[in-house]
Amino acid sequence: MGIHKYFRSLNELERIIRCPGKFKFEEHSVAAHSWKVVQYAKTLADIEEKHGVSIDWKKLYEITSSHDYGEIFIGDIKTPVKHASPQLRQLIQQVEEGMVYNFIEENIPEEFKDIFHNQLREGKDNTTEGLILEVADKMDQVYEAFAELQKGNTEKEFVKMYRQALIKIKHINLHCVDYFLNHILPDMINDEMMSSVDIRRITEEALAPDFIEDSCKPLV
Amino acid sequence: MGIHKYFRSLNELERIIRCPGKFKFEEHSVAAHSWKVVQYAKTLADIEEKHGVSIDWKKLYEITSSHDYGEIFIGDIKTPVKHASPQLRQLIQQVEEGMVYNFIEENIPEEFKDIFHNQLREGKDNTTEGLILEVADKMDQVYEAFAELQKGNTEKEFVKMYRQALIKIKHINLHCVDYFLNHILPDMINDEMMSSVDIRRITEEALAPDFIEDSCKPLV
Amino acid sequence: MGIHKYFRSLNELERIIRCPGKFKFEEHSVAAHSWKVVQYAKTLADIEEKHGVSIDWKKLYEITSSHDYGEIFIGDIKTPVKHASPQLRQLIQQVEEGMVYNFIEENIPEEFKDIFHNQLREGKDNTTEGLILEVADKMDQVYEAFAELQKGNTEKEFVKMYRQALIKIKHINLHCVDYFLNHILPDMINDEMMSSVDIRRITEEALAPDFIEDSCKPLV
């Protein structure tokens, strides 16, 4: 039916919710996740460039923005299943790739087939761009899990997700990983430490006769 | 950790939404679906009993109420994936059964292990109870898809789901299938035929000086 | 209109939310609640059987799965109203039973009327099955209220619901009540005790150079 069929299908990723089954205070669609991965990857690549690494921006663009497109066909198969056996993992990946392949063959006009086959390939290879995608994808797990834990979510799943994402990231050898571990992660943790709120004190301060709201002083 | 772990986990099936990705006017959780299957199966079994077939109610109870419990471990793997290759289908079923098996071994106290292994086995065998479960499960697909089509949902997925469920049902040889096809399905279709509403006429009727609401006359 | 009318109406119980008005982190439909009651009752009856009590599984099946069907007609009338006066309580029950009765008379075909009148009767009598239903129904209140309190819900309603359900359960004389009080409830409480999460420590552990994710060690 043409490229319209592809564009129309993007809508489905707005309706697939990550981490189905587990209680969460905030739900995230695969579409919103994909967009945040695009954003993280942009900054991670900027950091690499500052260290003199050269980036293929077109490649980075296509692998980050499309990296979860296959979920339209296979849904959200939980990580433990994917990893239950090397054989199963490989088969599921084969099926996913086969379905993406068939989708392109059946729907995309001849002249665009190569572009789409390239764009929708598995992007997490060992190039700088592939590794940045892996870091950015895991960073979003860190952010999602952190936000749940910070709100008091007691599902062990989020402790696990947070921990495994950090472990994965720390083993990737990129300048931007150093930056994440040394600058971004500490800010995130400190954020948490300041988050408890003493309502009584805030009330008393606000009602003090001479209190003037000062946008420069810390709020909590 | 004991049976508490099992009871607590049921909550997850309230959060897994059927048919993820597709637009729908109404969402259905796996928990609500399971309950409706229990209800349909009860009546289907009643119909069999009326025809002199004897029912093992304990077996019917356990296989219908638990029939989708495995989705806690494998999530909602889309039907096309499950059927992409006989080999994949078999592997996925092996993994699902393995995960249920491990859950029981790790969490359920020794004295209850047999009960849970029995209860959480695949129930769709060729016994009357297994076939009733298959019919009831497909009937809920018919009801879900019908309600979407009736509201004007244009996702082809629901035409497909409706059609495939009917085809599956019609090939099962049970008294209750005859009853469904000859009495329940025609009522459903007629329901649809009566559903368009002429607001102007209703308004004029209601405002007529001598109009008296009469609960016996047809409403639309 | 036939049994279709009954099956179609089940859908309404997916849309009636328990405990309306109160703030809650998780909403539960009457349909999902009914399904969990079916599941609890299954295990409670298994426990009775292990102690040599004989169970009428067909009866248990029908009274548990249909026990809140009347809410389709009367909505969710809050407990304090139901109990405001013995006279009112009795009248409301009469109305509910009258409406169920009329629904069956008007919609269910002659040959099935007895089955439906039997299935939709009030099930909480003093038989083993009736008492199991009462325990299972109250157990779901315990689970629902506990999950809210654990997440920090400060609505007093849930303290009350939790307390009253426990009191009701402890006064019922069944083997499965002993099991619940001695094995399931303690696991639930201990669950709660372990639920606070130290994000900073988890982060430091995960980043330690020699840390290896070990699925056997406790997660929190």
Added chain:
Amino acid sequence: MGIHKYFRSLNELERIIRCPGKFKFEEHSVAAHSWKVVQYAKTLADIEEKHGVSIDWKKLYEITSSHDYGEIFIGDIKTPVKHASPQLRQLIQQVEEGMVYNFIEENIPEEFKDIFHNQLREGKDNTTEGLILEVADKMDQVYEAFAELQKGNTEKEFVKMYRQALIKIKHINLHCVDYFLNHILPDMINDEMMSSVDIRRITEEALAPDFIEDSCKPLV
């Protein structure tokens, strides 16, 4: 505990959804409904004033804004139940009034008790203000039901709600009822008549080389 307890409780009416159980495209809370009734009543009273009728605005203010407050205590008891028998209806009203009475006695400071008893009384009496409240309340049923029917909702409940509200309104003898029937209702019906959209035509028009968006021409 004081007036705070009353103010805090208003929040519950944001969470009670009207017409529970029935499928609807849009949900309306009792709080939002109450606000719209306040708005309709304002204009209805303006119309009466234009015809020389004098309005007690303080009374109108208190009876319209608080008219469904009792639902906090009794929840949403469905209309058929309320009217199942005159005896039941009277009893339920007694219970509701008793619970409101007790709430005031237990929570509202002595000096404000009279004000709250007055404000939370049943407002639908035969005064102009009481009748305006009745019209405004029914008008919101007309608007809610109309919006569902217009979107293609096939639940007969909304045909019934629409019809019964119109019948109730037409029998009330006020100038503003004439205005509603002769000016507002016809606009509503005409709205509906114009609502079908021809996407192909709109597309072709928009793409015509000389098409200029003109905010004055009709859009559909």
Added chain:
Amino acid sequence: MGIHKYFRSLNELERIIRCPGKFKFEEHSVAAHSWKVVQYAKTLADIEEKHGVSIDWKKLYEITSSHDYGEIFIGDIKTPVKHASPQLRQLIQQVEEGMVYNFIEENIPEEFKDIFHNQLREGKDNTTEGLILEVADKMDQVYEAFAELQKGNTEKEFVKMYRQALIKIKHINLHCVDYFLNHILPDMINDEMMSSVDIRRITEEALAPDFIEDSCKPLV
């Protein structure tokens, strides 16, 4: 098109959610907010009357119920934007007033134009009614922010909203402000202090052999 167009548009304020973007445990529509402001204002005016101040109830009715109607045209423009520069603030207010003006001129019948222009004017002037509206509006910010903080929301926005609303209120010179600061606010704070729940203790108490639920004793 007439007054129908105005009544129909009220529906939009049920769909505009306050404080967009920020994480919140509970969402509030502008419609529900408007209704609560109507309720607070009623009691605040009652307090003024008790102190001998005379209230124009018709004016209070119209300015409180319609005070956020303009958001239909301008959406929810965030406070920092509105106040970014005095020039911008004034321009935005001009635009909002212009759009309300045009709406009335284009849609409201000649005979009602004055009434609507009056009703939809900016109501927060320096009259008693205008000041009561300002207090009631800020009180709802206090209630909304408090409820988030109490549930553990760590968004600094709600600390800010809570603090700024209190500061605004304390500078308004009305009898009802004294009452709010001396009676209502302390009850709210004390509410918070009692809100932590000890699940283990409640469980043990409930299971004690001689425990009887006593509705008079404090629940937490």
Added chain:
Amino acid sequence: MGIHKYFRSLNELERIIRCPGKFKFEEHSVAAHSWKVVQYAKTLADIEEKHGVSIDWKKLYEITSSHDYGEIFIGDIKTPVKHASPQLRQLIQQVEEGMVYNFIEENIPEEFKDIFHNQLREGKDNTTEGLILEVADKMDQVYEAFAELQKGNTEKEFVKMYRQALIKIKHINLHCVDYFLNHILPDMINDEMMSSVDIRRITEEALAPDFIEDSCKPLV
């Protein structure tokens, strides 16, 4: 506070819903919209490249992914407001740019300031990349509005949005615009034409004794 503050803030765009106030069958967050714009722009740029136009992929990456970031600060100011007067429009844009500027100055580390100022600038200039962003942004309005109209949404807003987006697109002089108008848009319209479903026929076909599901034949 560093780049963490920027990454954390992306979350807010998952909670800002486009087109607030209007009834819609499907809600779209600004985050999901941004991701779809990234996807459309990728293909549009591919089409330009096929025609020999050279693309600055890094620039396209940053302007498309960040193009609505400013909505975090100014919320969703409705289009009619933005365009009410050239003076207001310019002022609002100044405020938005000022707030983004301040955010960067206050939060982003010195060494990254230039990168962020560049990334978060207004991207819709007259370069190929800027024009592609404009087309992609309007294409998403076409898709959003079309999906509402197709489901029977009668809000005139969506007719307007659809029409204005098409008009805007047709006046942009790019190869990809030709492709969109000649290939993608016609597929979209044809999609609509086929969308009505005849449930009775589908049922009869499915129940025909010799019916075999054939994935190649058209479904509706």
